[in-house]
Amino acid sequence: xxxxxxxxxxxxxxxxxxxxxxxxxxxxNTLSGSNELIKFADDSTLLVPEDSDxxxxxxxxxxxxxxxxxxxxxxxAKTKELIFL
Numbered sequence: 001x002x003x004x005x006x007x008x009x010x011x012x013x014x015x016x017x018x019x020x021x022x023x024x025x026x027x028x029n030t031l032s033g034s035n036e037l038i039k040f041a042d043d044s045t046l047l048v049p050e051d052s053d054x055x056x057x058x059x060x061x062x063x064x065x066x067x068x069x070x071x072x073x074x075x076x077a078k079t080k081e082l083i084f085l
Contacts, residue, residue, distance in 0.1 A: 028066050
């Protein structure tokens with residue numbers, strides 16, 4: 001992707017692929033206010049408390065749908081579920 005923005009005149013203000021990921025991530029939100037989505041670089045963490053009004057499966061399906069809409073792929077091999085007791 002290096003040099004991608006250099007194709008346009010005045011590329012100083014061009015939206016490079018690296019910048020566009022930041023803009024895309026702005027519209028990725030949880031369905032429930034009690035759930036939390038922590039985003040950092042190309043990684044994210046979804047926190048769903050036990051007493052949430054929206055369950056983990058529904059929230060994760062929302063993330064999958066967002067990724068599909070934005071032509072992105074979730075690497076399910078790197079996706080983990082951690083349950084705290």
